[in-house]
Amino acid sequence: MSATILTTENLNKSFGAVTAAREVSVAVPDGAVWSMIGSNGAGKTTFVNMVTGYIKPDTGRILFNGTDITKMSPRQITRLGIRRSFQIPQLCAELTMLENMLVSLSINRKHKPSYKRSARRPSQVDEAMDTLKRFRIENYHDRLMSELPAGVRKLLDIAMAISGTPRVMLLDEPTSGVAAEEKFPLMDLVMEALSKSNVTVMFVEHDMDIITRYSERVLAFYDGEIIANDAPDQVLSDKIVQQYITGTTK
Amino acid sequence: MTEFIFPRSIPLACALALAVLVVVGLILPDWAMFLATMAFSKGMVALGVVCLMRSGLVSFGQGLYYCIGAYASGLMATWIGISDIFLMSLLGIIASGIVAVIFGPLLATYRGIFFAMLTLSLSMILYGTLSKMSVLGGTDGLNVSAPTFLGYHPEGRALGLSLYMFTCAVIVVYGGLVRTLFDSERGLISLAIRDNELRVEYLGTSVRTEIAVTYIVAAIAGGIGGVISGAAIGHVDPEYAYWTTSGEFVFVAILSGYFSIPAVFLGSVVLEIVRSFSNLYFPNTWQMSLGIFLLIVILLFPKGLGSLLSRSKKPEKKQ
Ligand SMILES: Nc1ncnc2c1ncn2[C@@H]1O[C@H](COP(=O)(O)OP(=O)(O)OP(=O)(O)O)[C@@H](O)[C@H]1O
Ligand SMILES: [Mg+2]
Numbered sequence: 001m002s003a004t005i006l007t008t009e010n011l012n013k014s015f016g017a018v019t020a021a022r023e024v025s026v027a028v029p030d031g032a033v034w035s036m037i038g039s040n041g042a043g044k045t046t047f048v049n050m051v052t053g054y055i056k057p058d059t060g061r062i063l064f065n066g067t068d069i070t071k072m073s074p075r076q077i078t079r080l081g082i083r084r085s086f087q088i089p090q091l092c093a094e095l096t097m098l099e100n101m102l103v104s105l106s107i108n109r110k111h112k113p114s115y116k117r118s119a120r121r122p123s124q125v126d127e128a129m130d131t132l133k134r135f136r137i138e139n140y141h142d143r144l145m146s147e148l149p150a151g152v153r154k155l156l157d158i159a160m161a162i163s164g165t166p167r168v169m170l171l172d173e174p175t176s177g178v179a180a181e182e183k184f185p186l187m188d189l190v191m192e193a194l195s196k197s198n199v200t201v202m203f204v205e206h207d208m209d210i211i212t213r214y215s216e217r218v219l220a221f222y223d224g225e226i227i228a229n230d231a232p233d234q235v236l237s238d239k240i241v242q243q244y245i246t247g248t249t250k
Numbered sequence: 251m252t253e254f255i256f257p258r259s260i261p262l263a264c265a266l267a268l269a270v271l272v273v274v275g276l277i278l279p280d281w282a283m284f285l286a287t288m289a290f291s292k293g294m295v296a297l298g299v300v301c302l303m304r305s306g307l308v309s310f311g312q313g314l315y316y317c318i319g320a321y322a323s324g325l326m327a328t329w330i331g332i333s334d335i336f337l338m339s340l341l342g343i344i345a346s347g348i349v350a351v352i353f354g355p356l357l358a359t360y361r362g363i364f365f366a367m368l369t370l371s372l373s374m375i376l377y378g379t380l381s382k383m384s385v386l387g388g389t390d391g392l393n394v395s396a397p398t399f400l401g402y403h404p405e406g407r408a409l410g411l412s413l414y415m416f417t418c419a420v421i422v423v424y425g426g427l428v429r430t431l432f433d434s435e436r437g438l439i440s441l442a443i444r445d446n447e448l449r450v451e452y453l454g455t456s457v458r459t460e461i462a463v464t465y466i467v468a469a470i471a472g473g474i475g476g477v478i479s480g481a482a483i484g485h486v487d488p489e490y491a492y493w494t495t496s497g498e499f500v501f502v503a504i505l506s507g508y509f510s511i512p513a514v515f516l517g518s519v520v521l522e523i524v525r526s527f528s529n530l531y532f533p534n535t536w537q538m539s540l541g542i543f544l545l546i547v548i549l550l551f552p553k554g555l556g557s558l559l560s561r562s563k564k565p566e567k568k569q
Contacts, residue, residue: 052452073451074451074452075451075452075454075455075456078451078452078453078454079454084452090446090448090449090452091445091446091449092441092442092445092446092449093445093446094441094444094445095438095441095442095445099438099441100442102438103438103439103442103450103453104453106435106436106438106439107435107439107450107453107454107455108453108454112455113434113435113436113439113455114434114435114436115430115431115434115435115436115437115463116430116434117434117435118433118434118435119433119434119435119437119438120433120438160449160453161452161453163453164454
């Protein structure tokens with residue numbers, strides 16, 4: 001049993017009358033690949049937002065490697081090694097794909113970004129191209145974001161999040177908006193790229209085939225609560241999960 | 251995006267630009283040399299506006315630093331008799347730098363219209379204060395004695411030429427530094443901030459720090475611009491901080507766009523020329539000709555005149 005890298009303890013969060021998190025407690029082992037399911041508005045993105053510091057829980061604690069990160073900013077949490085991708089890719093629209101990647105690399109060095117060193121120095125451009133190649137999107141390197149297909153944008157969003165030394169990667173619906181036949185190839189690419197960096201992965205997904213194929217364990221969210229936390233087979237055959245989330249009663 | 255057509259090596263480009271400016275200066279008539287000196291000094295302030303524009307911020311109060319630079323040097327000249335242009339510039343840098351270090355971090359939390367209005371109010375506060383302070387000359391302002399250059403006391407055409415040469419050296423050096431900054435890691439991050447702050451924070455760097463630093467760089471450029479203008483005109487008054495003055499800097503920044511630094515100084519020269527000639531021929535409606543001119547530029551070159559000076563690496567069409 002490997003050490004726990006990410007722990008949440010009784011996280012609660014409400015937005016007015018809406019409860020987006022109820023007593024959310026998980027302990028994620030280092031190197032694990034977990035998935036998160038749940039119908040729209042179940043609180044999956046809220047969980048990602050809380051872990052990455054964008055939203056502060058009303059009560060509860062979040063620990064990363066034993067450090068309390070509950071009150072840290074997204075910037076500090078990113079620096080510690082918790083990264084995320086976005087349900088709607090967050091890219092810089094007026095920059096090309098390569099430039100987007102260069103921004104990410106410039107920020108994620110051991111030293112602070114420089115006022116002198118060129119962002120486009122050959123070594124950094126090569127490194128950016130290598131990362132794009134890992135995701136097989138390098139052919140689009142000189143395109144602006146508006147010209148990219150949805151799947152490519154998703155991949156770039158993930159590629160940007162991965163620079164530096166990520167320890168935990170939270171992927172918010174990596175395959176949403178992507179044509180059905182491209183979902184598996186896309187997940188293959190992502191998992192392959194991530195396995196090289198040896199990171200702990202938690203991804204939000206609606207497609208049960210992808211859940212079964214890629215994750216070791218599933219968290220099922222319903223109304224802000226985790227109603228199941230087990231291996232995919234177990235969770236997907238759970239009566240309550242079938243009734244409230246997957247809608248498949250066999 | 252774009253790549254600069256000038257040599258990639260920045261020192262080389264600077265040396266080249268300086269050589270051209272010096273040669274041009276030697277043949278310019280006095281009136282044109284004065285016009286160029288003024289245009290370049292104001293171009294420094296506009297360059298500051300351009301720096302902020304790259305991060306998506308518009309400052310409508312850059313006259314604040316223009317005025318601070320002008321008064322800092324003007325007052326020292328009057329009070330303790332400093333007339334050396336290098337010392338005066340240093341004073342302008344220090345004064346504008348200190349004020350920017352105080353306000354930069356505060357303003358860096360504001361965006362859009364709030365940032366624009368706050369910069370505007372700061373400059374108008376300075377305008378109001380200076381107008382009321384009779385020790386500092388009130389609305390009349392004060393006279394600045396002719397500048398000296400490391401012990402050299404030129405007169406007549408030599409004075410104008412020396413100040414012109416000094417100005418050229420300043421814009422080339424500062425321009426080179428700003429180009430280096432634009433091309434640097436931080437420079438690219440500034441562009442990213444303009445597009446998507448959330449992403450930049452999530453990559454792990456502080457947007458606020460980035461903007462505050464840009465604000466300080468812009469302020470120092472403004473301060474130096476004010477010192478040179480004050481020395482060239484031989485007079486400083488609160489109008490330096492007035493909102494219409496700041497408006498002109500925004501005008502030049504929009505005119506030139508943020509891709510090319512020479513374009514900013516060219517844009518400033520164009521404005522000065524349009525102003526001088528319109529003033530001559532349509533003394534009461536020159537602002538109107540200026541407005542029409544800006545309209546035409548925006549319609550023809552939405553990214554500014556600088557887009558003419560930079561080579562656009564248009565993405566190839568899909569096969
Ligand atoms: N910033 C916010 N302000 C107000 N309400 C919010 C906010 N963020 C989330 N919510 C609400 O919290 C609930 C959970 O939202 P969340 O985005 O976490 O759902 P989700 O599981 O990611 O759903 P989806 O599958 O649609 O992405 C929803 O009812 C949503 O409207
Ligand atoms: Mg969501």
